[in-house]
Amino acid sequence: MINPWKTYDGPEKEIHSVSTYCLAFKKGTWIGGEAYLKKIEENKKPLDQRIGRYFDRAITLLEPDEERERQVALQFKHFCQNGLGELLASLPEYEKLKETDYICLYLGEPQVSLPDYEQVNNRYLRDKLFNTEQENTTPDAEDRVYGTSNFFNGYGDKKPFLLHQTAPFGTNAARNPAASGISSRISDADARWLNDFRLLADRNQRILPNPLPVFVDADELNREVVAIFNEDPALLPGYREIMERLVSGGHDLNNYYLLFYQQREVKDFDYVSRFDIRLRDEQQDTNSWRVQDLFGINQTLKCETVFDLQTQVLKVVFSNALVQEQKSGAWAYKYFDDIDPKYCSATTFRLVMQYRKAWYDFVYKSRRQAITPAAWRDILLSGLRDDVAATDKYAGYRAKQKLNIYLSLNHLFDSNNVNFTGHFMPTYLPELRDSLGRLLADDAADQHLATDEDYAFAAGQLIYYLLYQSKTEDKTNELLEPFLQKTNDALFKDALAQTIRRYKHAISFGNRRFRKLAEEVLGYEARKTPKELLAFILCGYFSPSGLFAKKTEKPEDAAAESQASETNETEA
Structure with a gap:
């Protein structure tokens, strides 16, 4: 069956075959199964009592002059109605099946052959592959029928709010006036291709590369894609390997559709005018x-x-x-x-x-x-x-x-x-570090923070130095988060001041660099908010600390800070 709504066992939908020569159903719907017993409790006809109705509907697929095929189908119907239960009960394998396992019976040769199956199936598909038979056109001169696509499409004829009320659709209105409200149709041949694709892709999730490029008006490229994919069945190259091979072969990759089909769904189907595999940095003049x-x-x-x-x-x-x-x-x-x-x-x-x-x-x-x-x-x-x-x-x-x-x-x-804020950071970050170095130099009495970026970078450095004073054994950067949550400069500085009070006992009174940095940061009036300067605060926090650099203050402080610097470098 194409889907449960297109069976010959409606409305119950428990027989999933759609052929005069086949009967397929799940074990649970047969005599003794859970679904079977539930039908009995609800006073509804169980599956074995609906087999005749199923075959009567399926036989309509045969042409009036196909009398031999009709007699064969009637004999198969008679067996399924009267002999199937005894056959299944005699099979030891039947008892091992789960409730959800399928039981499929096929009528074999010499009664019917594969072409007989194909002929009946083609007739079923021609009618049922469309969303609804009501909107099909009459066959044209080439015996083509056009209808609404059933490939991942629904048909809202029972839902007026889904229908176009004023759009002038209907290119086939002359041939089929009742179908003039349809915006587009596909042929029965295209509907068959789509159904074959769905069946093929659903059998094996890796039967196609994901995504798959389908080049427009380029059969040679499409054949090359297939050849690359099939070179090694064990590897099954993907999109990357295929496109890299095509590029190395000198092909321009443009004008194709990209299909991503996964888990029985079309996740993406889109047109790509041009694909550029290379990455070039024009500003740095590099090919990477x-x-x-x-x-x-x-x-x-x-x-x-x-x-x-x-x-x-x-x-x-x-x-x-x-x-x-x-x-x-x-x-x-x-x-x-x-x-x-x-x-x-x-x-x-x-x-x-x-x-x-x-x-x-x-x-x-x-x-x-x-x-x-x-x-x-x-x-x-x-x-x-x-x-x-x-x-x-x-x-x-x-x-x-x-x-x-x-x-x-x-x-x-x-x-x-x-x-x-307009800066190219690979070159601006060293400038920020150099600027901080000048600010903390021994002869930097006249050096001050000049920009909001300098201020944010210095604040990040100060935060790291303060949090480093924590006596917690397993230090983490989690203590930085409260600073990053501040919405304005006043709250940000208040958090800094509270942290300084918390750790002031651990900071040497003679630490000139610390005093200088704290004074500059707390005294600077920023025009931008901490949120706007967040990246610069983080850059300062994660950069090597200027407060651990060698200095000329008291010898005892130098030894302590040298040890702290070694620890800081190890952590970095």
Whole structure:
């Protein structure tokens, strides 16, 4: 059957075959089964009493002159009505079946042959492959029938609010005036192709690459896609391998449809005018996107293609929830899969669900505009705050990974660097560090914070130094989170002042650098809010601390701070 609404056993829908030569049903609907007994309790006809009605409807598929076939079908009907129960009871294998297992009976040779089955099935499909027979056109000169598509489409004839009330549809109104309210139809041949595709794809989830490029007016390219996919049945290359092979073969990848079919659903079917596999950084004049190591984690990334970006960057950005490297070495991409929120944080789950379609379009359809500056900021800053709030020992490393990515690639999504108040961070971050160094130098009496960015960076440094004074054995960055929640500068400074009072006993009275930094930060009047300066606060917090640098104050303080510096470097 095509679906339960197109059987010959309506309204019960328990016989799922649709042929004069076949009978198929689940064990639970047969004599003694749970569904069978329920029918008896409800005073309804059980399946064995409806077999005659089923065959009477199926026999209508035969033509009037096919008398031999009709007699064969009647004999099969008689056997199923009178001898099937005894046959099943005699089979030891029958008792081993579960209630949901199918029992399928086929009438074999010499009574009928495979062409007989095909002929009957073709007649069933010609009528039933459309949504409804009521809107079918009469056969044209080529014996083609046109109707409403049943491929992932419904028909709302029983729901007036789904119908067009005023649209002038109906190109076939002259041939079928009753069908003039239909906007479009497909041929019975196309309906058959769609049904064959559905049956094929549903048998094996890996029978097609996901997604699958279908090139328009390019049979040679389509044949090459099939050849690449079938080269090694054990590997079954995916979209990445196919497109990389086509690019290496000198093909321009444009003008194709992209199909993503998964779990009996068309997840995506869209036109791609041009696919650009390469990543070029025009501002840096490089043929790759590069993530610099700005926070001392000994990791740099180089992405030459969108697929490198997917496995190297998106894996980190979404904390392994969207792109996963499995133990086998294979990659799993969760663009359309169900994601269990218990295996990731609430923030990560929200980011994946909100932005994964945009990233899918970015990677697979070259829609670079899909990721806006605001989206890029939300993804990275939300992920950073999530790592800051985490308590595991790797949270700080993950935060620095995301900061490296955020600062290094921002200009590629945000051409004017609006997210960083117009600054190109790979070069501006060293300037912030140098500026802080000059501020804390021994001869820096006349040096002061000059910009909001300097202030936010210095505040991040001060926060780290204060929280470092905590006597907690297992220090985490979780203590930073309350500062990041402040909505205005006054509340932010109040939190700083309270933290200074909390840890003042642990800070040397002769620590000139600390006094200088605290005075400058608490005395600066920022024009921007802490939220607008959040990225700079984080940069200051995760940068090497200028307060642990070598200094010329009291010898006893120098020894203590030298030890603290070594600890800080180890943590970094």
